[in-house]
Amino acid sequence: MANKIPRVAVREQDPKVRATNFEEVCYGYNQEEALLEATRCLNCKNPRCVAACPVNIHIPDFIHHLTEGDIRGAADVIHLDSSLPSICGRVCPQESQCEGSCVLGIKGEPVAIGKLERFVGDWYLEHSNEVEAPTIEPNGKRVAIVGSGPAGLACASDLAKMGYKVDVFEALHRLGGVLSYGIPEFRLPKDRVVAHEINEVKKLGVKFETDVIIGRTMTIDSLLDNEGYDAVFVGSGAGLPRFMGIEGENLNGVLSANEFLTRVNLMGAWDPKHNDTPVYVGRKVVVVGGGNVAMDAVRTAKRLGAEAVIVYRRGEAELPARKEEVHHAKEEGIEFRMLTNPTHILGTDDGWVKGINCVEMELGEPDASGRRSPVEKAGSDFIIDCDVVIMALGTSPNPLIASTTGGLNINRRGCIEADEVGATSREGVFAGGDAVTGAATVILAMGAGRKAAKAIDEYIKAKK
Amino acid sequence: MFKIVEKRKLAENIYEMKIAAERVARAALPGQFVIVRSDESSERIPLTIADYDVEAGTVTIVTQTIGHSTKKICSLEVGDCLADFAGPLGRPSEFVHMPLEELRSRKYLFVAGGVGTAPVYPQVKWLHKHGVECDVIIGAKTKDMLIYIDEMRKVGNVHIATDDGTEGFKGMVTALMKELVEGEGRKYDECVCIGPMIMMKFVCLTTLPWNMQTTVSLNALMVDGTGMCGACRVSVGGKTLFTCVDGPEFDGHKVDFDEAMRRQAMYKNQERLDNDNREHKCKCYGE
Missing domain, CATH: 2.40.30.10 (Translation factors)
Incomplete structure (x- = not known):
């Protein structure tokens, strides 16, 4: 019986060793392991995993190709629905999506769909030079894309395949958006995976320009009215980091997770021999928050040599981060202070962080969202000594594009208003990803980019 | 490139x-x-x-x-x-959005310190082009450190102050400001000051008793410059703002300069350490 085989364990770097380096934590499956794991799939008639995937990858179908040793066939199946399998195989929250609904998971362990996707994606990147670039008939229409993160990349790639001439404008000096500045090297290798996936998009004829801030260097109005683009897709990402608004937050040594991760990932501050940008961790770092970004920040701080602590106001069951990341963080020696909420940050006489004052919390009645909201325990104040406090509390939208684009509506939360397929209130302007939803996942952004590509194609064809 | x-x-x-x-x-x-x-x-x-x-x-x-x-x-x-x-x-200076009628009725005093003279120049030039003549105080430690004097003279009424008196008024820019406003009785609707943080702080303290609107341009530490990192946080009127997207120009009377100066020095120690390392490296591997 196929499902009697236990889930094939994935090889990982030893936690003690990896807590001191930036090499990838998870080695992934080799071919033998992947093919064995693939045999565990029951190939269900009504595959629940497909419905649970935000982009509905034909999961049993690609796994079936794997069982026959047809890796290229598996890659072709995934590519029907996903443009970035090597990335999503690494960073998707599979336990709450595909693997979370796998029938095998009811009594035992689900099929390792994420690890299989990663295997196929990596195999494809290694063998992509053997695949001849498809000849695409240009249709003479031009689309501008704002942002080279997952939404922009997915949209660009689909439009290019349909024959559009696509130009992507990136504000930073490196491509990839959050894949480059946000997610650390030890979770998503930049050269081996991100740059490689972007290279695949370049092969389709998509042109990328860095150092162009849409809303400042050029506006969306000028792209449509003066630069001759037929449509614009906005995938500009999440925006401005949130702070708590507590006393001491502007002390030296308090920073946003965005700043910390950008210094380390984008600017290469983890490698001071070769890069000028500094980063400061001191002896002990407290990271406030419980999401994936908080885990990335705390594990990065640990790797830079600091003692690193997570402070989160709800309980462990409520942590929004992926289970795998929490598990990895604990293995690496990260301390978790659950049901703990900061009230103010303490500073030295010359204005540097010396500690963070917290209170203990307990979970009260469930709120409207069904989550039990934390309530402060009276008189439970205590201090954690530390040199650095990193706030990982999510983001609020960047107003730059909305404020410089005529007729572009934003919603109550300040995000760009867009319908199911990404159409905004402004004709010819489509949007997707975090710019529309607020901070979410890579796969949702990629899905939104692909839906918008289809809608842009229909819009331009109807305009003729 | x-x-x-x-x-x-x-x-x-x-x-x-x-x-x-x-x-x-x-x-x-x-x-x-x-x-x-x-x-x-x-x-x-x-x-x-x-x-x-x-x-x-x-x-x-x-x-x-x-x-x-x-x-x-x-x-x-x-x-x-x-x-x-x-x-x-960043946001352009507020005056570029002002109706020209209103703008032309306003009197501006620009105060530039050291290398801060350079960013004052396009502002004075823009106003000159739109028919607004401004007084411009340019300050430096000594004559040799004065920059953009000839350029500025073409677009504004330049007053020079040097700490050692080697050119123009001898003393700080704040003393020359007092000379113009209290001594000569000149009236201004707005003072725009760009220079070292400490100079901007004292210019603001000078204009406060005159009730003179004062705009400063802050040079906070930044990483991306587009709002993403929050390194450039500054307290303005008790509110935390981002220099890159809310500024770089702010109401100088509301800026917490002491905090801003402290935050500017965030990576000073590390920079020194880095430089030491580099020099050390040079000795090891040089020649």
Whole structure:
């Protein structure tokens, strides 16, 4: 019986060793392991995993190709629905999506769909030079894309395949958006995976320009009215980091997770021999928050040599981060202070962080969202000594594009208003990803980019 | 890559460069800044725009060598390229959005300190072009450190102050301000001050009793410059704002300068450490 085989364990770097380096934590499956794991799939008639995937990858179908040793066939199946399998195989929250609904998971362990996707994606990147670039008939229409993160990349790639001439404008000096500045090297290798996936998009004829801030260097109005683009897709990402608004937050040594991760990932501050940008961790770092970004920040701080602590106001069951990341963080020696909420940050006489004052919390009645909201325990104040406090509390939208684009509506939360397929209130302007939803996942952004590509194609064809 | 088309030494350790950056030149307005990275290993640093020429497609920056990154920029020559030159960033000066009628009835006093004279220039030039003549105080430690005097004289009424009296008024810019306002009885609707943080602080303390609206341009530490990192947080009227997207110009009477100066020094120790390491490396591997 196929499902009697236990889930094939994935090889990982030893936690003690990896807590001191930036090499990838998870080695992934080799071919033998992947093919064995693939045999565990029951190939269900009504595959629940497909419905649970935000982009509905034909999961049993690609796994079936794997069982026959047809890796290229598996890659072709995934590519029907996903443009970035090597990335999503690494960073998707599979336990709450595909693997979370796998029938095998009811009594035992689900099929390792994420690890299989990663295997196929990596195999494809290694063998992509053997695949001849498809000849695409240009249709003479031009689309501008704002942002080279997952939404922009997915949209660009689909439009290019349909024959559009696509130009992507990136504000930073490196491509990839959050894949480059946000997610650390030890979770998503930049050269081996991100740059490689972007290279695949370049092969389709998509042109990328860095150092162009849409809303400042050029506006969306000028792209449509003066630069001759037929449509614009906005995938500009999440925006401005949130702070708590507590006393001491502007002390030296308090920073946003965005700043910390950008210094380390984008600017290469983890490698001071070769890069000028500094980063400061001191002896002990407290990271406030419980999401994936908080885990990335705390594990990065640990790797830079600091003692690193997570402070989160709800309980462990409520942590929004992926289970795998929490598990990895604990293995690496990260301390978790659950049901703990900061009230103010303490500073030295010359204005540097010396500690963070917290209170203990307990979970009260469930709120409207069904989550039990934390309530402060009276008189439970205590201090954690530390040199650095990193706030990982999510983001609020960047107003730059909305404020410089005529007729572009934003919603109550300040995000760009867009319908199911990404159409905004402004004709010819489509949007997707975090710019529309607020901070979410890579796969949702990629899905939104692909839906918008289809809608842009229909819009331009109807305009003729 | 962005080519350096002209380079000029303005004073000891202060250099002016014209950079070929057509799109930035077309979009730039007074008050805005750019993010510059000299090469692939460099920091992203914000520099205020000193001038822009739409026809030539160039943007002018003035850099003083104060740390490793600014030294790297200044060591480049004509024909070399900057790896990155992104902008224009930040909000333009408020007066560019004002109705011309109203603007022409206003009296402006500009106070420029040291290398801060460069970003004052495009503001005075813009106002001159739109029919508004301004008084401009330019301050420096000594005559040799004065920059942009000839350029500024073409567009505004220049008053010079040097600490040692080697040129113009002998003393701080604040003393010269008092001379003009209290001594000569000149009236201004707004003072715009750009220079070292400590100078801006004292200019604001000077204009406060006069009830004179005072605008300052802050040069906070930044990483991306587009709102993403929050490194450039500044307290203005008790509210935390981001210099890159809410500024760089703020109501000077509301800025917490002591905090801003402290935050500017966030990486000072590390920079020194880094420089030491580099020099050490030079001794080991040099020759």
